[in-house]
Amino acid sequence: MTVYADILFIVNLYVDALLLAAVRRFLRLPLGKGRFLLAALLGGVFGLCALLPDIRGFPLLLLGAMEALALAAAAFAPKPIITLLKAAFLLLLFGAALSGLLLLAQCVLPLRGVLLSNGAVYFDISAPALVLLTCAAYGVLYLFDRLFRKREPDVLFSTLTVTLDGKSASLPAKTDTGLTLREPFSGLPVIVAERRALGELLPPDFGKPDAPPGPGLRLVPFTSLGADGLLPAFRPDCAALSGTPADCWIAVSDRPLSAGSFSALVGAELAPALHQQRKDRFSC
Template sequence: MTVVYIDSVFALNALADYLLVYSAAQLAGARLRRLRFFLAALLGGAYAAAVFLPGMGWLTVPPVKIAAGVLMALAAYGGEPRFLRLTLLLFLVSCGFAGCVLALGLAAGRGMPMENGIFYTNVDTRVLLISAAAAYLVLAVVFRASARRSGAGGFLVPVTVAFCGTRAALTALCDTGNTLRDPVTGRPVLVASAEKLKSLWPPELGPLLTPHALRAPAQTMERLANAGADIARFRLLPYSAVGVESGLLLAVRLDWASVNGKRQERLLLALSPTSVGDGCDALWGELEGYKPCR
């Protein structure tokens, strides 16, 4: 007869679940909310322990297991704009993790102590960590290769922009598809949604830099000149996008910007009249040397 220690079941599965929700968030470029991931891990550990309690065998039926996974995803990623993608990725990472655990166990000449996908005795912690790392690396290679083919970088970085003594905080997506460059310095141009920059402008400029006004950037440039703005700080940038006709964006020379802690003096900021994407306020066309938000 197999003896099951509930505390070991809870601890092992909570550790595994934390690694899973963390890895899925890393791969998706989502914000790494460690406290929420810890809560999701506790829920996963509690579910695993409950399976072995008398009369709780119904928890192992597939619909209930899926519901438990979705509950974990809600605890970890609830409120994220790409919640469905993160949930599907969590299930994919879980499958990869389980496969790596099984493969390592067979390679070691012994099976893994699992029942209905749940660890129930003392699993070698090294096997657990190596399995999580292997699953993460395999999926990371797949995702990065996909990103190279699609031209998308795929991770988020914190950004602070400063203009005339005022600052605004943004979240930018590192996107190699954004090839917009400053014609003066050759540096990447930060492209941000105008809706997220309302607090950045002085009172006299705010009414002139609304999303509606920026749909006609040439006319907005004219109005800025008529209003006595420092027009030397503004310029019109030509752009083109896949499936979209070419056009112009109004851009402004910032005092400075900090992109994931790297200060950029007098960076050019292009103002988009529309949202630039789900889960981000801006696009940054440089990947090398940057890491995802922590």
């Protein structure tokens, strides 16, 4: 079979874009259009490996793992390494599912011009057939997601928007019914957010032990399983949860709150969607 490098590049760009979309949805990770395009282009470049001499066994597995990790980093860095490893594993898993579907299609359908080599895929077929096969693979992955992954209600998730001194940051937030922190003097509820997710909203040394106390800094005591301490907090100029204003303080955590699916924890009383769901549930 004659393999054309330009078609090989485009096909693998397209397929890797679908696989990245599946991983993003499965792990609930944010993915901007620029990063999505960058990772897809990198996947197209990796597809050119099909032009190399045939690779099999452990070297092929190692090559696939390295490519998957590079794609995960291109799409989702600087998420924690455990999140990148999960994304790389899912890319390998979903890629194997796609390869299996293509092999099955070759057995039961009169397909010609399909090549799987060195972890890359090549189609010498019409564009409609390419779209049909890749969408079918994505549909299988979506069905797997719906049937086997433990899902949390969407009502538990929202977008936290924080504004301070003219700067704004948006963070994916999760409602935690066990979070009851309050700022001691005002009695207002406290939202806990990851420091790095707040970006340039705060000085890098805000609330750290060796830094001078900044204006508006408050220390909020917390107690959790096996640990207690103080979290530095600030009063934002404006805060909103999915567009609904929230009167609160923001406590800053140097430790990640999740593997990448959310960057802030919100008490139940500050989650308007959850309250509305409860009202609808008990209104008869």
